[in-house]
Amino acid sequence: MKSKRFLTLLALATLSASAAPRWVHGDGQRRQLTQMQRNEVAKETNSPGTGARSQDASASEDGKTISGAADKARLTGVRFLSSKTYTRVMVDLTQEARFETRRLKEDATQGLPPRIYIDIFGARLAMDSKEAIPVQDGLLRQVRVGQFSPDVVRVVLDMSSLRSHHTFLLPDPYRLVIDIQGQETADRLAAVEKNKTPTPPVKGFKPAALGIRKIVLDPGHGGKDPGAIGVGGIAEKDIVLSVARKLAKKLAKEMRIEVVLTRKNDSFVRLEDRTAIANAEDADLFLSLHMNASTSGNAKGLETYYLDNTNDEASLRLAARENGTSRKNVSDLQFILSDMTQNMKLEDSISLAHRLHGSLVDSMSKKLGEVKDLGVKKALFYVLVGARMPSVLVEMFFITNKIEGRAMSRESYQNAIVEALYDGIQKYGESALAAKTL
Template identity: 35%
Template sequence: MLLSAPLLGNEYNEDYFFGVKSDYERLLRNESTQFRSAWLKVIEGFELFYLNRPDSPLAPEAMYNAGDAYFRLYRLSSKDYDLEQSLSTFRTLPRRYADSEKAPDAAFQAGRLYEEEKNDILLAARLYEQLIERYPRSQAAVDALQRLDAMGDIVRSPANVSTRRPSATRSTVPTLEDPAVVKPTQVAATNPVPSPAASEEVELIKVDTFSNAEYTRAVLRFNGFDGDISLKKHWLREDRNLGMPPRLFVDLFNVRKSEKLENLELDNTQLQGIRMAQYDRETVRVVFDINSVSDFKVFVLQNPVRVVVDLISEPEPDPMAVTRNLLVAAKTPPPVAQSIQAPAAPPAAGSRGGEVLLAERSKLPASDEPEPLQLASLEPRAISLAKQLGLGVNTVVIDAGHGGRDPGAVGFNGLLEKDVVLDIALKTAAYLRRNSDLTVHLTRETDKFLPLEARTAIANTKRADLFVSIHTNAFRDPNVHGLETYYLNITSDPRAMEVAARENAISQKSVSDLQNILNDLMLNTKINESAILAQVVHNDMFHGIRRHHPQARNAGIKKAPFYVLIGAQMPSILIETGFITNPREGTLLAQESYRQALAENIAKGIIRYAENH
């Protein structure tokens, strides 16, 4: 909802907060007769306050009020979006303000909404148990315990549990005696009963993993199958008597396990390992032996079909982190202003030096372009206190879309999206490294294929604070042109759904199906922060590029369900830098100087966001 870059200064002070709170109280006195715009104005006011004054003692209350207002608006509007925003806000508050008085209340409200509004009893129970564990002396914990007692033991699942390793003599292959191998009817199902066996045999052939101390993503891959897949997910509590850790297991129906597929021993923060077995003739069971997990998600991506499992654990507190960061900052000299030279001319055909600009016929075509642009650098700024404390934005991952066997869109004069966006990404990273103290990573630096789910996993495992995916647009009508920026959310805009379908390499029907399951996947995403990041970067990119392309069209900031943004644990956006199928923009995108201008203005927007958050 927030599409205006937040302002800093004295505007968002305590008087501002109490003014918004007064407006909210007037709404509550007569809430049933108010227009939607009045609710959204109050919500935006609370959001602007806690986003711009995150250290204020009133920030937790502002955030709680925003979540409460979203829920009350949902009761009036019946719009799923309002409920999801309420849930996202309530679930984020205990993470951001763990020691505030509002944290246990927000955690309870999240569980209550799952129980009463979404009828997701399993997830509600898990949230209640997390609340009781983290805030055992709060009134909210008492209320949560009463809710759990009413639910019964069958739905309870442990949260954020650390366990001893099981006995080394235990077999690593599931057997019928293994408590992990229980009949699906013994565990509350979270998915529909599986359909009859499909005529096409599906084989589980590979499991890829990406992990760091707080996160693991496992991707289950199949033998090129491109249809629907049925699954059930179950959570089993730790069994200390048998020395069994907590386990998440996923049953895949109408699937065979490849004989070449072996169990994985990981022993990272989240997982001891992953075990796979043919449970019965038509079911493969994948068992995740847990070390420590506070949250998990299981979802399916299409074309080709793959099952993604994200496991998240709370990081161990580091009591010396602040002191250590202050000592490092004290020894770090202030940044020195640098003169940004005009970019070097492109290397000759076949050259691999300099900033790689591909010269083969299948790559970017040569063009009679003007002299490279002289773009002023941003003035260096003193390192903020947040930076000194290791907070704020420190690490950015830049993603060049497509690559390798995936060319992306094919544009004017045979221009390939994968080559254009790789060059823009390399130039964006180079500018950020020269003109900021940000740590910058790229998902790819060469022409290689990278699955969409791997790109998000890279951003998560690098502990990125921002994730920016760079693309070019395409359309059947070559007259369509413009720059647009997206963040992850559900949408009813047919054009946005078409763009998402193209970037996801799926049908528009599949996009609609994806939106039906996206609600649960977005619970921990930073939707509001992503919307602000999109606004800041898009404005800098568009207004900067208009100096060199006066006919540039502002296609705006939009939301859509992009695979590459699902599961990102940081503010994340997808930039469409122009329509490669439009003759004018296709010609410009083929020019070194234009790509340099795009990259520098994208980078300036990233720097501006980082300096203010």
């Protein structure tokens, strides 16, 4: 059972030039704003007299300035996912735009909560609106959007609490992502500790793996995005979903681990939404499952990735394919990791990648005979950006290779992959727990 309630990713406000502006609350009900709410939106999002900043002003904390196009970008939508300690807000744009981020402290005398505001320069709303999204669920209280000046759109996020935040821009399509972490009070942590119930012993279950409570499995692609297509028309999205379901069932049954799938069926989920699910679920591990592809039918083997900057051409090309963007965009965006590194579980991710990869190579060599070991590598996969837990992306063979592609379409080989991944997760859990006791 989930330890927290959070909003579905499509419980959002969609801006439409052809319809009257309406924001949708997380429970799906339409809400009318009070006059006080409307005045507050105007105050912070539509009045240059309240502290508008010039485009040349330097941003405080982790604010950034991104070079943008001359034509105005249009803000077309706002999406969010919020839990008690984490929120990811995604602002959809029609093109690249410069932005600045600022943090405002709580002002109890004025009844104002801690806030973050983002100014998007050279931008316009898709329609004229001063509406707000009343959330009141988890960390995020409310989202307000307004045309602050003729060329600046301001997005204001009202928070219940605020410890840290990071903002970055992803392309194809362009979307501004704001990751926010709230304060965990001593009272809340004490309550969590008090309500913990001992895990009952399970036959065949190793206590060392108890360090892993929850895993988020991410079957890559889905819906309108089939991923790579292999021999005979087999689609990557179908194979990885099948493997994820089998692995989830085995982990839940044999390890008593709570498993969350980013998609349970053939549905499309955006890359940034997948990481947000893992963070909002407060997962201990995040595992994204994919199959490799190449223009050469001879390419084969297994490789496992963790998130980090790289100059390796092959890794950059693969990241571009999985990200659905260009090789140049991947290179240009590597800078976003520079100020996020302190929050990344880099060493743990490397350890997890090696445990999983070693288990995959050993197990599948016995099943297939010769398996080409392409190694553990690093790359900038959007699906891993911002993950607050050890996270890896596994490329389970080449779907474009006649032998490997056909093998992975068979249930027996999928079961073998599941066994190998299960073994790797268990070994990682044992090693992580052992390290904590040293």
